[in-house]
Amino acid sequence: MGQALTVSYVRVVGVERITPRTTCVTFTGDALAELMEDRPDQQMKLCFPRAGQGVPRLPEPEADDTYGMRWYEAYLAIPEPERPLLRSFTVRGYDRRLDVMAVDFVLHGDDGPAARWGRDARPGDVLGMVGPSSLYARPLPAADWLLLAGDETALPAIGTLLESLPAGARALVWAEVADAAEERPLVSDGEVSVHWVHRDRGGSLPDAVRAARLPAGSGAAWLAGEAAAVRALRRHLVEERGLARKAVEFSGYWRHSLTQDDAPTEEDLAWAKEQAKEQAKEQAKEQAKEQAGE
């Protein structure tokens, strides 16, 4: 299941406003049962129709593209005015009995096509979906305790990560939301403490984590949300709290004033370069250890 990147249609079967700024949309689709895996943090891209299109036009699969990796070339081959808009989302849940997938849409405003679509979604509406695929799985680093931090866009992933924890696993969560009305239940068999950070009271993720007392023992972290906040958090955890670089999984989910179609900024590129350098250093260290027979 789930190695190749499959492009498929999904159809809305239900819409529920779970908080004032979040809508949970449930979908069904012919490929779902095959695509959905029993793992947390499944990411995919949703394809939104252009204005005037009822249903988005999807890239044609190529017969010899065994691993489904050429979908992007086929996507770019669609004439621009008909090409669907791509946005990244997380599978919040999948009910295998009903064959229904849930996706939470943050209604951040009217300037994003995905947020607008989520606001107006109705049963019967159709989107395209690329993935999910285990190629993009980000397994949690092993440690005595786990720190999960993110904003509303990361809550679907954090929800599934918490649900996957076994009894006895320890997790600390910092979740930044607009205000108290955006809080939602987070369920886990693990020992979890959840700290809600409210923007309407001047709170921010980096400040909240900086002020926190972290447990003794080895720690690992999973961070996602607004890109600058995620970078600040990651720097803090590695440089000031001493977490190993490879113990910190992080991902910028959106950027202030930029859409997901916009090219990387100078800062994005500098950051990517720094990450590539760090990864190369880590790999060289691992190789040296292997050669020394450690």
Ligand SMILES: Cc1cc2nc3c(=O)[nH]c(=O)nc-3n(C[C@H](O)[C@H](O)[C@H](O)COP(=O)(O)OP(=O)(O)OC[C@H]3O[C@@H](n4cnc5c(N)ncnc54)[C@H](O)[C@@H]3O)c2cc1C
């Ligand atoms: C792997 C991954 C998984 C994700 N999972 C989810 C998910 O499950 N649910 C979800 O809602 N989002 C999720 N996101 C984030 C989502 O893809 C972005 O927020 C995306 O920009 C939304 O597209 P849009 O069309 O609404 O806005 P865009 O057209 O991309 O942007 C339009 C404007 O809105 C601003 N903007 C975008 N997102 C936000 C926000 N959250 N708050 C405030 N302003 C914003 C941008 O800065 C820009 O100015 C995920 C992102 C990634 C990379």
